[in-house]
């Protein structure tokens with residue numbers, strides 16, 4: 065099968081304390097160990113399904129900011145992505161496709177089913193998994209980073225990570241439409257998990273502020289709209305992404321260099337502040353000072369962006385305002401995927417504008433290059 069393979073040099077940074085287990089598995093924090101990344105088109109063996117596994121013929125895969133972070137490097141040539149990475153690997157984790165083979169023991173899926181699949185492969189056995197924090201599983205493998213991904217014609221996946229899209233195809237009247245919009249289920253589910261699983265959710269009538277209007281922020285905006293937000297104020301440094309924020313349900317979208325974001329939130333909420341603030345910019349050093357000044361009493365911040373830097377926070381505002389901060393990663397195991405799929409079936413999420421570019425799989429290199437501009441919503445590879 066045709067596939068894209070990511071390779072790089074294993075070169076742990078000086079001062080990065082690597083464990084024996086990491087050295088043996090050659091799996092560790094990407095930005096600390098992998099230097100000089102190279103993406104190449106390769107021909108690999110077609111996969112066969114193991115026990116409980118299905119083979120999915122990939123039909124669509126979104127280019128994620130994390131993929132961009134494996135393509136881009138810092139001044140020393142290290143990849144920017146800071147999650148666990150084991151190379152070489154086939155990247156790609158925001159995918160949909162059609163089941164073309166089922167292994168022994170598969171119960172819920174059959175050849176011909178259309179599916180979207182979770183990309184955080186938690187073990188399901190450890191204490192962390194079995195006490196309700198599957199996204200924090202210490203044995204987590206990540207599709208496209210430490211486990212073979214979907215920038216390939218086929219991928220094998222345990223059926224427990226798959227969710228059917230057949231209802232979505234019926235609702236939209238088109239299998240192709242379901243496969244394309246279905247590739248957004250993964251990033252939207254990361255927003256869903258942050259707001260409604262890791263965080264304490266939101267209530268109809270809440271004021272909402274969202275920092276960062278990439279796919280995760282846009283997913284948060286669409287979910288807030290579907291949940292009955294009274295107002296949604298968005299911030300991004302890209303004019304294109306601010307336009308997308310409005311298209312996905314925000315009431316206002318500002319460049320944070322043109323306005324004082326905290327003032328803009330206070331103005332939009334008649335001085336009350338935001339009940340829910342979502343940080344999806346990965347720029348906490350810049351955004352925290354605004355966020356801490358514009359909490360509604362009892363407000364909550366959901367931290368979805370990532371940065372290796374220490375952010376300035378005046379924690380006293382959490383005391384005075386009974387505010388809270390919840391961090392979150394991932395989307396697996398807590399029913400996020402099926403709920404997002406149901407919302408898409410009802411066309412209750414205004415996320416269609418998020419897909420700003422569709423390209424054939426063979427255009428992978430142009431697509432990943434384009435993603436570095438950070439002006440698109442979601443660039444979709446269609447197979």
Ligand SMILES: [Zn+2]
Pocket residue numbers: 128129130157158250251
């Ligand atoms: Zn992603």
Ligand SMILES: [Zn+2]
Pocket residue numbers: 186187188189190191192193194201202203204
């Ligand atoms: Zn586990």
